[in-house]
Amino acid sequence: MGISLKDVALRAGVSVKTVSNVVNEYRHVTPQTRQRVQRVIDELGYRPNLTARHLRKGRTGMIALALPELGNPYFAELADAVIEYAGALDYIVLLDHTNGRRDQEVLFAQGFRARVIDGLILSPIELENEDLLARESDAPLVLLGERQYDAPYDHIAIDNVAAARTAAAHLIELGRRRIAFLGARHGQARQTAHLRLQGWREVMAEAGRPTGEEYVAATDGYTREDGAQAMARLLDSGVRPDAVFCYNDLIAIGAMRTLTTRGLRVPEDVAVVGFDDIEDGRYCATTLTTVAPHKRAIARAATDALLERLALTGGQEIEPRRVQPGFALIPRESTTGRS
Amino acid sequence: MGISLKDVALRAGVSVKTVSNVVNEYRHVTPQTRQRVQRVIDELGYRPNLTARHLRKGRTGMIALALPELGNPYFAELADAVIEYAGALDYIVLLDHTNGRRDQEVLFAQGFRARVIDGLILSPIELENEDLLARESDAPLVLLGERQYDAPYDHIAIDNVAAARTAAAHLIELGRRRIAFLGARHGQARQTAHLRLQGWREVMAEAGRPTGEEYVAATDGYTREDGAQAMARLLDSGVRPDAVFCYNDLIAIGAMRTLTTRGLRVPEDVAVVGFDDIEDGRYCATTLTTVAPHKRAIARAATDALLERLALTGGQEIEPRRVQPGFALIPRESTTGRS
DNA sequence: CCGGTGTTGTATAACGATGTAAAACACATC
DNA sequence: GATGTGTTTTACATCGTTATACAACACCGG
CATH class of the missing domain: 3.40.50.2300 (Response regulator)
Known part of the structure; x- marks a missing residue:
């Protein structure tokens, strides 16, 4: 099917691992080797196989973003911001919507999509505190939006x-x-x-x-x-x-x-x-x-919080975060008469 | 991390492949073995690792659905239908939007997301015929919606x-x-x-x-x-x-x-x-x-067309399909005066 | 009892990437 | 020239799954 590390290695006359090292910008590679390998990579148009990478790393590289409804432009725009920011960090975002219904929110919180995603950003409407406390899944969860909870999860919302x-x-x-x-x-x-x-x-x-x-x-x-x-x-x-x-x-x-x-x-x-x-x-x-x-700040905070938890190894724990991204009043014609 | 086939195999006293056979409902497994293995599976709560499966199979099990905008409820509802139908067939849908802009539509058609998705369902607005003819990616593409093209791709649209x-x-x-x-x-x-x-x-x-x-x-x-x-x-x-x-x-x-x-x-x-x-x-x-x-019919037709192409092995070719799902007039108060 | 046929289970090798450990090499120091 | 130190590269195992090929076994007819 696609070009693999092996193909590149063969053609460049180096080991598979060396190619991997070049791809991952490992420090100890001589400029010569790096250049030669890079040339072959460009020549063959090699692109890493994410599935294999994720298998090896034990992560899928995907996070879910569950919003109440996509029909509301606010959420659509927010989704955009998250997809863009997380995408830049090589994460793929699975977009879902809950219709703001408690049963669906619980479903997501409980880990519908488990084994497919590494973590979840959820913007709840009807979810109750007890639902969170009863949560069993161990995939990191970040809460978004203004609803207040008394549970040990990161929470991102403006003031x-x-x-x-x-x-x-x-x-x-x-x-x-x-x-x-x-x-x-x-x-x-x-x-x-x-x-x-x-x-x-x-x-x-x-x-x-x-x-x-x-x-x-x-x-x-x-x-x-x-x-x-x-x-x-x-x-x-x-x-x-x-x-x-x-x-x-x-x-x-x-x-x-x-x-x-x-x-x-x-x-x-x-x-x-x-x-x-x-x-x-x-x-x-x-x-x-x-x-x-500030939607981009919200997207950034939520994604960062989630990825930080994902980066924790083993038994480490960190305190739940409460982040309050900024906001700004934007005066336009509906109050000032001119835009 | 999770429970693997190996864990189940060890506990059930059979080989890994036998467990795999049970999971995949392979025919030639004695009821006894099947039952024993199944019990251990349930006991340990084994869930297959999709990443590994997809690596082995050479597919990611993900398809992208690129719609003009999610703010329009029609597209949001259609997306829902596709996600549901494809989900039932164990496919994960990546939802994207193009804003109905030609450059973004071209980007998707060309295979932005290549190596991540197995195929793409695209609902174009501004995309031109020449863009399709110039397409290089070999991932299957299904076109959705009413815009007409003269290019060898499956096309789903009502009359x-x-x-x-x-x-x-x-x-x-x-x-x-x-x-x-x-x-x-x-x-x-x-x-x-x-x-x-x-x-x-x-x-x-x-x-x-x-x-x-x-x-x-x-x-x-x-x-x-x-x-x-x-x-x-x-x-x-x-x-x-x-x-x-x-x-x-x-x-x-x-x-x-x-x-x-x-x-x-x-x-x-x-x-x-x-x-x-x-x-x-x-x-x-x-x-x-x-x-x-009929949104569900559209979702079904598009997904089926895509998956059918994905199922083709090697050099096989099939003629591009033109599918016209049904529609129905739904009289309500705005014409009849009563609903 | 032999060979043929069909079923059931296993060992092993992939898929494509990365982590580990060690080999190979360079260079300075004594 | 032996030793040490650090850099560069490699071989190999591994992640969890499925495909292949074959071994083990049962059954049947002659």
């Missing part, structure tokens, strides 16, 4: 409260007074939406702005449609906000549509801030101000 | 003209007279949109309905936003259709929103038909009538 505070503060600075929050979910105190809601509440209270329930609109999901409906309900309830901070960009985009439909101008009448910095937001009719979690 | 005819005919049957088409793209006679447009045109002409350019709205992309804008342009141009057939469900959903916004009722004033049968369409306020390509 949602701080990020929400930044967004709210931005609106306050612009002189807005009645700032609504779109996208809270009922119950579920540990969930992300709660953290963002908390950040909003803190800043509102500090600035002496209303934080009543009438300014909070819950949504069932996180889609544009959910945002459009929530915005409509809010307006129908008689509240007249001059700004809305949305749980994510999709909701914000939906909200903007409703506002436009109702004859309200963005940002003159109502300023809008989203969260995620998905590409859509940059191409809206009115470009969307948003809080941008 | 788009027929499918579009079905949709148009449905609207005609309901007594609609001025039926617009949303989602044509400029130029590009070989593209999918052209086929669906053609089906629409044929049926309109046969029924003596108008097919003028004023009833055709082009879009830049295939998103909800594109649909909303195209619908708005159409209405602003003074045309008053009593039905629209949209290139896909996303465009249809966008169009429905514009209609609602403008005070037009679906389906009373304007009936709407989409294409793809994405899940969103089933949960719209007004559920969406759509043409449903």
Whole structure:
């Protein structure tokens, strides 16, 4: 089939191991030998057989990335970042989605895909703490996203409260007074939406702005449609906000549509801030101000955490990491009027 | 690390190959031996090491599926179907996306990922015929989707003209007279949109309905936003259709929103038909009538075609296949008024 | 009891890479 | 020239599996 080390060795007149040494940039190879071997490698177009390498090394070189849904651009973009970063480190990423369902999340955590992947990055939605504690698989697991757990696993998530505070503060600075929050979910105190809601509440209270329930609109999901409906309900309830901070960009985009439909101008009448910095937001009719979690930093942190655990030999243990990648407020037309 | 054949063999008092024979359900093993070995397998929890198996077999057991974008639910759902079907056949699917860009499509066709995957299923958008003819990689390639090529590769796509005819005919049957088409793209006679447009045109002409350019709205992309804008342009141009057939469900959903916004009722004033049968369409306020390509059949056909080529030994050749999986019109509220 | 035929099990060699240990070589020091 | 020290290269075993070839055994008909 393909060209193997043996073929190269034969042609270059050296041993198989020497070729391997050249390929792996082993130190003690004379420049002459290295050059000669390298020439043959290029000539024959040798590419290492990953399967064989992985067999020998006892690893597959693959990691799984299990996200709630790929239909949400935030996750699609995040997946992209992980695939790119891990790819540069010669890891192959298996992309999976859980639909945000607990049973599927448990399945992945328990090691569906065991023996195929070396480790797993999981972004849970419904997974419970007890599920993690009951985990049996010994493949490294890194948790992603805002849900909080009390279990010994690496966890990568931005500081949602701080990020929400930044967004709210931005609106306050612009002189807005009645700032609504779109996208809270009922119950579920540990969930992300709660953290963002908390950040909003803190800043509102500090600035002496209303934080009543009438300014909070819950949504069932996180889609544009959910945002459009929530915005409509809010307006129908008689509240007249001059700004809305949305749980994510999709909701914000939906909200903007409703506002436009109702004859309200963005940002003159109502300023809008989203969260995620998905590409859509940059191409809206009115470009969307948003809080941008640093996706590449998240991807890097998650991958690094996983690979570091994979590099541990034998019985070594390291403390679970909590990493908080950065974020940035990106002001665009939906609050400033110009991009 | 894990339990190997050797461990099982030792414990069961048989040779490694015998255990392998049991695992692979080789015929000539006595029930006694089989039972004894099986018991040890269960006891130790032996799972075969895929890496080793693949090394020995000269295959990786992985196929790549390269789709334009995962943000479009149609592709996400299709990916799901392929992953599930191929998974049942013990193949692992590597999911990639090309953003519908020619350079990336060429990259995949040329064998980015070579030596990692056994074959590739590619759904091209911009790829040109010459790119295919210039292809050097010898890994099997199966083409997916409606773009037509004159190159020796398997091609899986539903009959788009027929499918579009079905949709148009449905609207005609309901007594609609001025039926617009949303989602044509400029130029590009070989593209999918052209086929669906053609089906629409044929049926309109046969029924003596108008097919003028004023009833055709082009879009830049295939998103909800594109649909909303195209619908708005159409209405602003003074045309008053009593039905629209949209290139896909996303465009249809966008169009429905514009209609609602403008005070037009679906389906009373304007009936709407989409294409793809994405899940969103089933949960719209007004559920969406759509043409449903049989995604599982497509996934099956593509995977089967690829695996069949993989099964070919040595110099064997088979003719490129053209498979046309089925489709079905699914009437819902957006045309019938009830679901 | 022989040879033929078919079944069941085993020993051994691959697949393509890397780790280990040691051989081969270079060079300086005494 | 013997010894030591460090560099460069090699032979061989190994990862866990399957393919090949053959040995061992059973059964049958003559």
